[in-house]
Amino acid sequence: MKNALSFSLADFFFNDSPDVLSPPSDFEEWMNDPRTQECFGFFEQQLLSAPKSSTEILSNLEGKPKKVINLTSYNYLGLSFHPEVIQAAIEGLQKYGLGASGAPLLSGTLDLHAKFARMLADFKQKEDCILFSSGLAGNLGIMQGILRKGDLLVLDEKCHKSVIDGGTLSGARMQFFDHNDTEHLAQILDKNKDKRILVAVDGVYSMDGDLPNLPEIVKICDLFPDVRIYIDEAHSTLIFGANGRGVAEYFGLEDKIGISFGTLSKSFGGVGGFVCSNAKIIRYLKGYASSYSFSCASSPPVVAGLIKALEIATRDSTLRDKLWENTHYFKKNLQDLKLDLGNTESQVIPIIIGSSGELLFEMARDVQKKGLFLLPIDFPAVPATSRRFRISVSSQLTKDEIDKACNIIEDSIAKRLKKK
Ligand SMILES: Cc1ncc(COP(=O)(O)O)c(C=O)c1O
Incomplete structure (x- = not known):
């Protein structure tokens, strides 16, 4: 398919196929394109243990288990485990x-x-x-x-x-x-x-x-x-x-x-x-x-x-206080990297990359390779002009994990954005 990366799920909602059990023909072509498959490889990666701040995933990129710092789960207070x-x-x-x-x-x-x-x-x-x-x-x-x-x-x-x-x-x-x-x-x-x-x-x-x-x-x-x-x-x-x-x-x-x-x-x-x-x-x-x-x-x-x-x-407020402490610390470190965090006022922290899907996925591959579970959020989930990563801060993250995560974000995201 010519330039598969210029399409998104927003393009295949209407279905011209006469059979309701067949997706649109160009959807199949799009999904089977290696570039699309690489992007979709970030979805449904399996967690091999509880959604803790350090956990293990079955990496679709590497085809094997990988230890990661987890910035993607909603387990804000670590209560699931x-x-x-x-x-x-x-x-x-x-x-x-x-x-x-x-x-x-x-x-x-x-x-x-x-x-x-x-x-x-x-x-x-x-x-x-x-x-x-x-x-x-x-x-x-x-x-x-x-x-x-x-x-x-x-x-x-x-x-x-x-x-x-x-x-x-x-x-x-x-x-x-x-x-x-x-x-x-x-x-x-x-x-x-x-x-x-x-x-x-x-x-x-x-x-x-x-x-x-x-x-x-x-x-x-x-x-x-x-x-x-x-x-x-x-x-x-x-x-x-x-x-x-x-x-x-x-x-x-x-x-x-x-x-x-x-x-x-x-x-x-x-x-x-x-x-x-x-x-x-x-x-x-x-x-x-x-x-x-x-x-x-x-x-x-x-x-x-x-x-x-x-x-x-x-x-008591122990877990909530810890979450806020981590959120402030994380946010300050990201601000020092001069990243665009939008108007976040909470433990949900976007890192806004801009309109290039290719750059987003290049960064996403790199952060995962370096051991960060931080997923790309692409159009149509967010506007095409503000593709992003989204950090879910957890009370369970240690300072050391946040520091390591920020180093990876600096190398894989901030430095690339500076070069742009
Ligand atoms: C704002 C908001 N409302 C509702 C939901 C749906 O909740 P659940 O995932 O528990 O079904 C979500 C899920 O992400 C959400 O972000």
């Missing part, structure tokens, strides 16, 4: 077995699920909570459960794909406002006073690590008495706020949030999603969110482990 979490999960497994074996409304709700949902509602200071088997399922469920045709979902343009897909599923109209542009948001709300409206923002934007301008967003929404705010605190729960309740706590605006979403797959170290709000809408959601009512309840050992994870993360 915390000894107390593992012990709690083992006990949950022994008592309840592997699966819940039922939908939550029928036989799938165990005392564990009810206890955990109560703990989460109390933690988030909301009346009630509903659990989902994944974060994505939670976002699909909220939007599809509460929005109807004729409603309007107003989203920041950088909201996560699961919120957008939930909006599509709901049949509500969706309108995006420019990232953190509150004037644009105000214009949209002003033009739609006759609609039922939900405004959606992320707590931490997952590709950029920046925060919503919540104080201004709340100020605008307060001008419209029926407009409600939804926040996706996937990357901010257990990390932001004096008690780790998230970005809404950090800004002192929790009472202004109508519905608060979190995932259990990131700082909690497990898997699942949860939504906290007033008790009436949670009860309603249980009847109308298909990803809740038509899907098996989450695995009991996972829930048992998550209960312990929440206890550990909230009994």
Whole structure:
């Protein structure tokens, strides 16, 4: 294929094949091109041990196991392998077995699920909570459960794909406002006073690590008495706020949030999603969110482990403090290298490279060769003008690991950017 690297997944969405089980013919050609295969080689590299700060992967580039410093997992607080979490999960497994074996409304709700949902509602200071088997399922469920045709979902343009897909599923109209542009948001709300409206923002934007301008967003929404705010605190729960309740706590605006979403797959170290709000809408959601009512309840050992994870993360601030210490140290070192980190204010730190996909993948090969698990993020996941790497800082990283990582980043990324 001529210049395979000039194409991306954005080019093959529409399918001209008469058979729905055949991808577009040029997609096959693109995927089979050695240059595409080299780029896709970064995906689905297998981890051979827990997602710790130093771990081992089966390197697709080298075709063999490779020890790496891990900057790519969402295990921000290291809770997925915390000894107390593992012990709690083992006990949950022994008592309840592997699966819940039922939908939550029928036989799938165990005392564990009810206890955990109560703990989460109390933690988030909301009346009630509903659990989902994944974060994505939670976002699909909220939007599809509460929005109807004729409603309007107003989203920041950088909201996560699961919120957008939930909006599509709901049949509500969706309108995006420019990232953190509150004037644009105000214009949209002003033009739609006759609609039922939900405004959606992320707590931490997952590709950029920046925060919503919540104080201004709340100020605008307060001008419209029926407009409600939804926040996706996937990357901010257990990390932001004096008690780790998230970005809404950090800004002192929790009472202004109508519905608060979190995932259990990131700082909690497990898997699942949860939504906290007033008790009436949670009860309603249980009847109308298909990803809740038509899907098996989450695995009991996972829930048992998550209960312990929440206890550990909230009994004191040790892990959170360590994460912030590491984040500040890492960020300072990267700033000294004069790298473009966008507007990150969190443990999600992008290193923005620019528009060259070839340069991005050349750097990606080099960092991995030198022992860093740091993946390239390409268009269409991010704009074609700001291809990047994305660091997920963990509380588990040692200073020595951060120093080593920064040396590799300097050699493989910063020096190449200087030459450009
Ligand atoms: C902002 C945001 N919301 C929701 C999700 C979905 O969560 P999960 O991966 O737990 O399904 C993600 C996942 O990366 C995310 O970044």
